[in-house]
Amino acid sequence: MVQINERGVNVAVLGATGQVGMVMRRVLAERNFPVKNLRFMASARSAGQVLEWQGHEVPVEDVAQADLSGIDIAIFSAGGGTSKVWAPKFAEAGAIVIDNSSQWRMHDNVPLVVAEVNPEDLDEIPAGIVANPNCTTMAIMPVMKPLADKFGLKRLIVSSYQAVSGAGRAGVEQLMNEAAAAIEQGADKLVFGGDAITFPEPTKVVRTIAFNEVPFIGAIVDDGSEETDEEQKLRNESRKILHLPDLKASCTCVRVGVFTAHGMSVNAEFEQDVTPDEARAVLSVAPAVELVDIPTAQLAAGKTPSFVGRIRQDQAVDGHKGLALFVTNDNLRKGAALNAIELAEIVAQKHFADQL
Numbered sequence: 001m002v003q004i005n006e007r008g009v010n011v012a013v014l015g016a017t018g019q020v021g022m023v024m025r026r027v028l029a030e031r032n033f034p035v036k037n038l039r040f041m042a043s044a045r046s047a048g049q050v051l052e053w054q055g056h057e058v059p060v061e062d063v064a065q066a067d068l069s070g071i072d073i074a075i076f077s078a079g080g081g082t083s084k085v086w087a088p089k090f091a092e093a094g095a096i097v098i099d100n101s102s103q104w105r106m107h108d109n110v111p112l113v114v115a116e117v118n119p120e121d122l123d124e125i126p127a128g129i130v131a132n133p134n135c136t137t138m139a140i141m142p143v144m145k146p147l148a149d150k151f152g153l154k155r156l157i158v159s160s161y162q163a164v165s166g167a168g169r170a171g172v173e174q175l176m177n178e179a180a181a182a183i184e185q186g187a188d189k190l191v192f193g194g195d196a197i198t199f200p201e202p203t204k205v206v207r208t209i210a211f212n213e214v215p216f217i218g219a220i221v222d223d224g225s226e227e228t229d230e231e232q233k234l235r236n237e238s239r240k241i242l243h244l245p246d247l248k249a250s251c252t253c254v255r256v257g258v259f260t261a262h263g264m265s266v267n268a269e270f271e272q273d274v275t276p277d278e279a280r281a282v283l284s285v286a287p288a289v290e291l292v293d294i295p296t297a298q299l300a301a302g303k304t305p306s307f308v309g310r311i312r313q314d315q316a317v318d319g320h321k322g323l324a325l326f327v328t329n330d331n332l333r334k335g336a337a338l339n340a341i342e343l344a345e346i347v348a349q350k351h352f353a354d355q356l
């Protein structure tokens, strides 16, 4: 544990050495989070590393060996299996856990929150665990919430274009290795056939991802739907966050050969008429949203807002009740680390105000 300030909350980051953990460390510093004592944790693999934070040297602890007492807020980005085991233990030891994995999101007594959309859901944290949404859900919620409030959201159809960093460091390494192999052998050979290059065996994404699109993320759910769990997350999490339990929603998730920032093509149907101009007027004042003409992954990478553009009337919906639009957002930043830190700020204000 390293003391940073006299006052503030005691913060632990579990998964501090990962991609999301690295962005979390950066965002905690950028936003001057009111940290009193700071701890970084990961697995035994990284224990003993020292990570610099705001001029302090913070050792990485093996969570399995760590004393969990005295932590106020623990921010987790270490995968679902790790959260399943460790979130209840941290909560039992007195911490409020903010978890980035999918493990706890749909539990009834666990709030699932986007900072600008449903912060009131953090008033009560019955199990001591708060869940951060999936990155695709996160990206479109700040866009869909003000439109839903104004025009009444009925149906959502989403196709995602998801970056490899959403699959962790292993996803980034696969794209780098495959791209290097293709360039060495002459990537332009791919114009005439996908098997013109000998790629290394896929190590994380289920098919070659360099210069490719792979419509399969996660695992097929054993419920007869033939959907992947990633596809179901968008439906289930949108319903919970927007407080619209009967929302009709369908999603196709596609991994693309992009390092960071997910894209989402959205077709939304509303109760009331809505024109693209009316939607733009609503979105122009929405928090965490930026209107642009062409939202791209490279525009969003490293930035905070959900970029939204290409807003059109959905011609497949009768009258003026449908919109088509495209959203891009940095999956590691707002899609994971930033929202988690924003939730930690709200939790600190609501539950540890006397320490600030």
Ligand SMILES: NC(=O)c1ccc[n+]([C@@H]2O[C@H](COP(=O)([O-])OP(=O)(O)OC[C@H]3O[C@@H](n4cnc5c(N)ncnc54)[C@H](OP(=O)(O)O)[C@@H]3O)[C@@H](O)[C@H]2O)c1
Residues within 6 Å of the ligand: 014, 015, 016, 017, 018, 019, 020, 021, 041, 042, 043, 044, 045, 046, 047, 063, 077, 078, 079, 080, 082, 100, 101, 102, 133, 134, 135, 165, 166, 167, 168, 169, 170, 331, 332, 335, 336
């Ligand atoms: N990437 C995204 O776009 C994204 C978006 C939203 C949510 N998330 C979620 O965030 C989490 C991490 O993603 P990531 O991209 O940062 O993955 P990552 O780069 O692979 O990092 C994983 C982190 O978890 C730690 N860890 C793994 N197993 C552990 C264990 N048994 N005990 C303790 N620590 C363990 C690793 O520590 P070592 O260094 O010791 O291995 C590392 O710090 C996942 O739950 C993911 O679902 C990711």
